[in-house]
Amino acid sequence: MSLLNLHLKVWRQNRGQSGHFQDIEAPEIPDHASFLEMMDIVNERLISAGQEPVAFDHDCREGICGACSMQINGVPHGPEKATTTCQLHMRKFRTGDTIWIEPFRASAFPVIKDLIVDRSGFDRIQQAGGFVTVRTGAAPDANAILIGKEVADAAMDAAECIGCGACVAACKNASAMLFVSAKAGQLNSLPQGKPEKDRRTLALVRQMDKEGFGNCTNQYECEAACPKGISVRWITKLNRDYAVAAMKEAFVGQQERAEGGE
Amino acid sequence: MSAVFDPLFRFYASSIGKKLLVALTGAVLVVFVLGHMIGNLLVFAGPDAINEYGHLLQTSLHGVGVWIARLGLLAAVVVHIIATIQLTRQNRAARGDAYAKHKFQVSSTSSRTMIWSGLTLLAFIIYHLLHFTIRAGNDYNGAAYKTDLHGETVHNVYKMVIDGFSWAPASIFYIIAMGLLYSHLSHGVSSLFQTLGFTTHRNAPMFKTFGHLYATLILVGNCSIPVAIWLFGYGR
Numbered sequence: 001m002s003l004l005n006l007h008l009k010v011w012r013q014n015r016g017q018s019g020h021f022q023d024i025e026a027p028e029i030p031d032h033a034s035f036l037e038m039m040d041i042v043n044e045r046l047i048s049a050g051q052e053p054v055a056f057d058h059d060c061r062e063g064i065c066g067a068c069s070m071q072i073n074g075v076p077h078g079p080e081k082a083t084t085t086c087q088l089h090m091r092k093f094r095t096g097d098t099i100w101i102e103p104f105r106a107s108a109f110p111v112i113k114d115l116i117v118d119r120s121g122f123d124r125i126q127q128a129g130g131f132v133t134v135r136t137g138a139a140p141d142a143n144a145i146l147i148g149k150e151v152a153d154a155a156m157d158a159a160e161c162i163g164c165g166a167c168v169a170a171c172k173n174a175s176a177m178l179f180v181s182a183k184a185g186q187l188n189s190l191p192q193g194k195p196e197k198d199r200r201t202l203a204l205v206r207q208m209d210k211e212g213f214g215n216c217t218n219q220y221e222c223e224a225a226c227p228k229g230i231s232v233r234w235i236t237k238l239n240r241d242y243a244v245a246a247m248k249e250a251f252v253g254q255q256e257r258a259e260g261g262e
Numbered sequence: 263m264s265a266v267f268d269p270l271f272r273f274y275a276s277s278i279g280k281k282l283l284v285a286l287t288g289a290v291l292v293v294f295v296l297g298h299m300i301g302n303l304l305v306f307a308g309p310d311a312i313n314e315y316g317h318l319l320q321t322s323l324h325g326v327g328v329w330i331a332r333l334g335l336l337a338a339v340v341v342h343i344i345a346t347i348q349l350t351r352q353n354r355a356a357r358g359d360a361y362a363k364h365k366f367q368v369s370s371t372s373s374r375t376m377i378w379s380g381l382t383l384l385a386f387i388i389y390h391l392l393h394f395t396i397r398a399g400n401d402y403n404g405a406a407y408k409t410d411l412h413g414e415t416v417h418n419v420y421k422m423v424i425d426g427f428s429w430a431p432a433s434i435f436y437i438i439a440m441g442l443l444y445s446h447l448s449h450g451v452s453s454l455f456q457t458l459g460f461t462t463h464r465n466a467p468m469f470k471t472f473g474h475l476y477a478t479l480i481l482v483g484n485c486s487i488p489v490a491i492w493l494f495g496y497g498r
Contacts, residue, residue, distance in 0.1 A: 236459050
């Protein structure tokens with residue numbers, strides 16, 4: 001084990017106030033610590049010195065919950081490919097490095113404190129259409145509906161999205177298209193999601209626009225930053241599904257009923 | 263009626279709706295620049311070839327054809343520009359506070375400067391129309407620019423092009439504009455397949471290569487005309 005001496009530039013901000021960078025020295029950081037453990041060490045020292053610790057989001061610390069965030073040296077979750085901040089290790093840095101640590105920046109993700117941002121916009125998008133309507137009560141037979149292997153695999157790829165918001169953070173337009181397309185694509189691909197496909201697609205996109213996320217300009221920074229490697233081809237599918245759903249809504253309307261009043 | 267129009271307005275108000283319109287109008291303009299370039303390259307086939315081509319465009323469908331094309335292109339340009347300006351303003355608002363450090367990992371500079379290459383191209387298009395279509399501030403509409411083609415008096419497109427590009431500032435501006443068009447198309451062509459929903463894992467690299475080749479073809483083809491005339495004295 002070797003120890004690293006690092007210079008941190010950390011964003012400090014209280015909700016509704018303007019923020020600034022604070023220079024924090026972080027000497028003797030073990031190189032086998034994770035990035036969040038490094039932050040823990042820094043915070044312990046700040047507390048001992050009677051200073052305010054740095055607020056940051058974290059939960060499972062095993063790369064599956066989507067709670068940790070942070071823009072590290074200009075990249076969401078730091079420089080490692082397909083890795084969350086909690087799974088990023090300090091051995092990826094060199095002693096003497098200066099590390100810039102910022103919150104995910106988007107108007108739709110307002111800063112709560114320091115590095116913690118409010119990502120509840122994602123929850124509201126999910127609530128608008130990221131579900132399938134099922135009967136509760138008797139559990140259906142697990143394999144009653146046959147699903148092709150390729151379809152199941154693709155839906156699982158989309159389901160890998162942990163909703164961390166790195167796609168929004170990486171995009172120059174703060175667009176949430178990768179997140180929304182993964183949620184739409186996962187359900188729109190499967191037979192259980194087909195009946196509500198059009199209304200789901202319209203609802204998800206409308207809520208996304210309402211939350212104030214930007215528009216996709218096909219640069220794929222989201223895919224490069226995604227800790228789960230969600231493919232931008234889901235965005236292609238969302239574009240296609242949305243065009244079909246919107247045109248059906250305009251020109252086809254609801255299904256005609258045989259016993260209409262007229 | 264509003265049962266149809268309300269959903270259409272909502273479609274335009276949505277981010278993907280506007281993007282689809284940008285892609286569709288972009289596709290029209292992409293096809294147009296290729297046709298425009300192929301027609302212009304007739305300048306290398308001699309005066310009669312390009313004069314006959316110009317006369318054909320002016321007189322197709324008893325002179326109505328050219329106006330149908332002009333109005334169609336104008337509509338495409340207007341929708342393309344208005345939608346992209348609206349989208350860009352939303353994108354700026356969506357970021358709010360800028361990052362102190364923001365590293366781009368995969369996107370090209372061209373893709374991040376589409377609005378600037380696009381708006382500069384708009385300025386170029388206005389200059390280009392004043393130069394060769396409306397022919398303002400020059401005497402290209404005068405009697406010196408009429409010629410005889412198979413016994414008919416037609417506009418001498420050939421002489422206009424040669425004289426137009428003999429003036430260095432015009433040639434330089436055209437070449438700069440074509441550089442920006444290359445930049446714009448290098449992202450725009452492959453991007454429109456993504457927005458229209460045609461891209462797949464398998465064809466994505468093909469569309470990307472096609473976009474770059476298309477942009478290069480337009481750059482080389484269009485620049486060959488001012489370069490040949492201004493630098494190498496073709497036709498002078």
